[in-house]
Amino acid sequence: MSQHRPLKSGDHVYLIDGSGYIFRAYHALPPLTRKSDGLPVGAVQGFCNMLWKLLKDMKAGEKPTHLAVVFDKSEQTFRKRIYPDYKAHRPDPPADLIPQFGLIRQATRAFNVACVEQSDFEADDLIATYAREAAAVGATVRIVSSDKDLMQLVRKGIALYDTMKDKEIGEPEVLEKFGVAPDKVVDVQALAGDSVDNVPGVPGIGVKTGAQLITEYGSLEELLARAAEIKQPKRRESLIQFAEQARISKLLVTLDQNVPVDHKLDTFLVDEPRASDLIGFCKTMEFSSLMRRVAADLSADAAAIDPIPVEVKGWPPEGGVATPAPAPAAAPKAEKAKPAAAQPEVRPQASASSERLRAIAVKYDDYETVTTKDALERWVERIRQQGFVALDSETTSLDPMQANVAGISLATDPGQACYIPVGHRAGDGLDFSGAEIKQLPVADVISLLKPVLEDPSILKIGQNLKYDLLIFRRLGIEVAPIEDTMLMSYALESGLNGHGMDELSEKHLGHKPIAYKEVAGSGKSAITFDKVPLDRATHYAAEDADITLRLWMLFKERLAREHKTTVYQTLERPLVPVLANMECEGILVDRAVLARLSGEFAASGAEIEKQTYELAGERFNIGSPKQLGDILFGRMGLPGGRKTATGAWSTDSDVLEDLANQGIEFARKVLDWRQLSKLRSTYTDALPTFINPETGRVHTSYSMASTSTGRLASTDPNLQNIPVRTEEGRRIRTAFIAPKGSKLISADYSQIELRVLAHVADIPQLRKAFADGLDIHAMTASEMFGVPVKGMDPLIRRQAKAINFGIIYGISAFGLANQLSISREEAGSYIKTYFQRFPGIRDYMEATKKTARETGYVETIFGRRCHFPRITSPNASERAFMERASINAPIQGAAADIIRRAMTRMPAALAKAGLGARMLLQVHDELIFEAVDAEIEAVKELVKNVMEKAPEPVIKLAVPLQVDARAADNWEAAH
DNA sequence: AAGTCTTCGTA
DNA sequence: GTACGAAGACTTC
Incomplete structure (x- = not known):
């Protein structure tokens, strides 16, 4: 970059977040390997196409005058020194991405574009510094990235630019994402934290609450200073306790806009690439279509240019290219192996990347409302061609055993979905149009759909299909074979997030679907889906099928890549029809028995309640822990009070049991009342309301992914x-x-x-004990305390039993002490003995x-x-x-x-x-x-x-x- | 009306 | 000490 020219107002400075781009392109673009030697180059190619587009295809007023690609240099940054755990939990990059880091830097040079990195600073800090400098002289800055950490930089003259979505991220977009203006973004991030980068934040506060607090108090410091004023006790305590953690978090997320930069901004002046370098690079990388475009644009003869040598580091990975899926049995020994992410893996030549699916917009107007046999037949034909279909049913109730169908939605391709209303009815009384709702008779829809839904060669894809299976069964259709996106997500990322469709869509597709309550309302004014007007119903329902289909395409590939197909196919999917059957069966519950019990519990409960009032000397709400605590530890002044997390008196059964054992009659009565009240409200009174009027039985619902x-x-x-x-x-x-x-x-x-x-x-001892059919708790006691099993003190056995359970729960001296009502020291020494023996x-x-x-x-x-x-x-x-x-x-x-x-x-x-x-x-x-x-x-x-x-x-x-x-x-x- | 806290039922 | 769901009281909107 030999050219210099001072930056001036009206210049367009493009700063590309190189590291961010690499990861995004890797996951976004179809996997691609260089033909000749299998070198993975998908991210490099995406990067080159993007650079070329920026340089050549931008509209006249948006073309970059200055351009630089900024990379992260080292792991060690000033943030790690403030907070060693920062980004501590980052998995290693996938093996087939590693060689591409170096290649992308070489590509940048081939484009004759500035390539910037600097020790001790992250790319984001360099970008922040350059952006500030450029905006100061009146240039327009576009940061090529969609990283939320860069959003704090947005202001007049500085925007983020997402090349994959061709979308600019300005103040309104930041406001939507963080709920505050860009200059307050770091304050919100400091509160919300970030689990990916391991920024702690304040527990219990996410982006939503964070934004609300910052809006109210104006800034993080103001908020922390006035935390004591916050009305919500939990929130207040949390903010006070974790104030320092919030301040550290803010330091971590705030970008340094004053890095002493090695490269000056004016050296980033855009210059034509040299044909020999760029075409030579494309040739080496076998990017033929880009090479043709470059040759045409630069009027060069590609045939006359030789490939240029490139340096490839980290390929092939140690231990070979392909790794077979490990056996599903991953005993502790296997768990000691390296994290899967660090193992060399080759992405299968497969379909839909997240970015490609994201790129296909959700266009509500493209969804079709199917109201004729002809139209439905066309969909059936399309399904037969595809061999799969995503489907969803809309009904009048969450209980599949009571629900009536309102309609069925289908999707065969991303963006192509329909809704078939079958049970819609006019809204009550308010609709005076007298217009009949145009919809096919259920019988016609059933007879057209049944053959495909039961066809063993056509996959039916759903989100939580167990529900729909029951709905279709009640229409006389046995849906099979199936795929369930909720369960795929569960097999892949249990513990990382929930597995509801809206959440999955937002996470994996970056798209927020229409909320159910937006179409049906909520609370008292809620309507059942059969009353929702057809246009809105179509938008909502077809979108669900569309999203489900896209998620399936994503998860299918990930299950294979992450070796979780077996888990999904043996532990999750086949259980769906089994549980559907169980729920459909239900269990017989004797209403009369429950009614009699309820009466008995009510009578003795009322008697006990009366006695507690006498003992307390006043009437109060015995069901209110707050009032009870005031009476016990306030008015009665009893000792042994414990506080709950929010500072209220605790009155749980441990506390009451303690008091009762000290002879406090009142506490015993409350305990007895609570038991009866629990049994009555939760069981004897609630269960009969679940008896299905048609079957006379109780049909529970099993959630498979919660x-x-x-x-x-x-x-x-x-x-x-x-x-x-x-x-x-x-x-x-x-x-x-x-x-x-x-x-x-x-x-x-x-x-x-x-x-x-x-x-x-x-x-060994446990194995032998089980093999011999011994009493396992007695054996444990015998091992630990050296007493014979025969004639053992039941108290000793009880302690051993508690320890055995404790082990399963990840024992702590604190917990064991609580359980056995012994001192923590004593519990600690039990655990020590246990570990010595085992x-x-x-x-x-x-x-x-x-x-x-x-x-x-x-x-x-x-x-x-x-x-x-x-x-x-x-x-x-x-x-x-x-x-x-x-x-x-x-x-x-x-x-x-x-x-x-x-x-x-x-x-x-x-x-x-x-x-x-x-x-x-x-x-x-x-x-x-x-x-x-x-x-x-x-x-x-x-x-x-x-x-x-x-x-x-x-x-x-x-x-x-x-x-x-x-x-x-x-x-x-x-x- | 919706969300949170506390308590308590199970394995 | 693990994993859940439900009810009633209470808080917040």
Whole structure:
């Protein structure tokens, strides 16, 4: 860059965020390898095309007069010195990206464009400095990047420019993203933090709340200074406690606009590339179409120019190019291997990159409302051509067992989707137009769609398809085969985010879909979807199918690339129809039993309530923890008060139990009242409202992607927390019954998590104890305290049992002390003894924590991945919490995997044995069946067998699994 | 009306 | 000490 010319007003300065561009192009553009030697060059090519476009295709008034590509030089920057954890958790770049870093610098030089980097500063700081200088003399600055960290620089004369979307990011866009003007962006970032760069921020405050606070107080300093004024207690305490962390965060996110730069801005003057350099480079890289364009533009003869030598570093990667997918069994030993991101991998020649899917706009006007048979037939034909279709159903209720269909949406290509209304009705009373809603009869739609929806050669893609499966089943359609984007996301990034469609769309497609409440309203004024006008319904519904299709294209490729296809195909997808069946079956609940119990609980509750008022000497709301706390620790002045997180008196059962044990009658009464109140409100009164009027049974809903470990969750109602521990509570279980002539069978795994632990941590004593069928807690006590199992003090055994559970939960002395009501020192010494006797467990726990810290995730023996992005949190107690969770996840998760495998196989196994029994419920380590009296023994045996062999053939556990099965008229007796 | 806190039911 | 969901009280809009 020999040319100099002082910058002047009206110049156009382009500053390209080179490092940002590389990563974005790598993920955005189709994978591309150089023909001759397999060198990956996709990002380099995207970069070259972008540069050429900037230099040649910009509109006259926007052409750069000055241009530089700015790179990050070293890992070590001033930010790391302020805060060592900054960007601590960055995975290594993918292996096929590494050689491209050097190539992109060489490409920059071939373009005769300035290439800038400087030690101790990030590219963003250099960009900030140059942008400030340029804007000061009146030049226009465009920063080629869409990185949010650069948005703080936006002001008059400085904008960001996203070349891939061809979109400028100015003040309005920043305002939309951060909720504040660009000059306040760093204040919001300081509060919200950034998990990717490991900027801590203030817990509990995200961009939304941050923006609101900054808007109200004007600045971060003002906010921190006046934090005490904040009304919301939690927010106030958090801001006071983490004020310093917020200040550090602000330092980390604030770009340095005064870097003593090595290269002066005026040396970035744009100059024509030299034909020999640029064409030579294109030739070497085999960028033929770019080469033709360059040759034409520069009037050069490409044939006469020789390829120029390029230097390639980091290719091929050590250990070869392709790595076969590791076996799904990733025992702790495998977990000690390097993070997957650092392993050499080749991206398959595959379809849709995130950026390409983002680039296809969501155009609501392109969506079609299908109201004729002809139109529907055209869609069916299109589906047959494609071999797949994304679909979604719109209904009148969240409960698939009660919902009526309003319409069905389909998508066959990104951007191409339709909505088929079938059950829309006029809004009540307000619509005087008298116009009939134009829609096809349901029967016609069913007869046209049924053949494709049931065609085994056509994939049906959905988001949470279990719901739609039930809807279609009630229309007489058995949808298969299926793909589910929610579950794909769950297999890929459990623990990183939720898996709802709106969230996935925003994260992966950068597009915020129409919110349901925008079309249907919310609260009292909400309408059911069948009342939504067709145009709006089409926009909303077709978009859902469109988005689902795009997500599927993305996830399909990622599952393969990240070796999670097996997890998805064995633990997730096949469970969908199985759970749909279970939900459809439902369980019989005896309304009369619940009504009687409710009456009894109400009566004794009222009596106890009266007694508490007498003991307290006044009437108050016994259900209010606040009033209760005031009475106990204020008016009565009792000792032993503990405060909750928000500073209120705690009145939980531990506190009340303590008081009761000191002879405080009042506390005992409150405890008794609480139990009865809980049983009544949550169970005896709530359950009957869930009895489906058509089937007479209760149909829970299982969510497959809401836990971080692979467990299911049950909602509406939750049938996984029906009481069992107390005598009174257990009576509720007697209301869960089988019809006359049938019985309920309960089959549960015995100690499955400890068995999994014995296997993964490979503990000889545990393995032997399980192999010999011993009492595992007694064995533990015997090992620890050196007492014989025979005639053991039950108290000793109880302590050992608590320790065993503690181990599974990622034990801490604090927790164990609480559990056993002993001192922390005593608990600590128990743990020490335990680890001395079982050193393998300590090794396992340390290894798991290490993996979690280094990779951000842990895996079960079946390959299910659980992410813990916050495990590098600067907050010690949060970090310790994540460590415990990461110890627990492979154990709880493997147990969840095992029962999922059993459930997946169960229907076919029952059918093959000619048994009509039906699986009704799952409660983490227990399955509930309903079977006619005649086949009970056979079902028990078969179920036990399937459950005990569930890990095979993938894993042969080093310990046997044991399943106990019992049959009875009701759940209480069967359990 | 919607969101948060506290408590408590399960594995 | 892990993982959940639901209800009622209370807070905020």
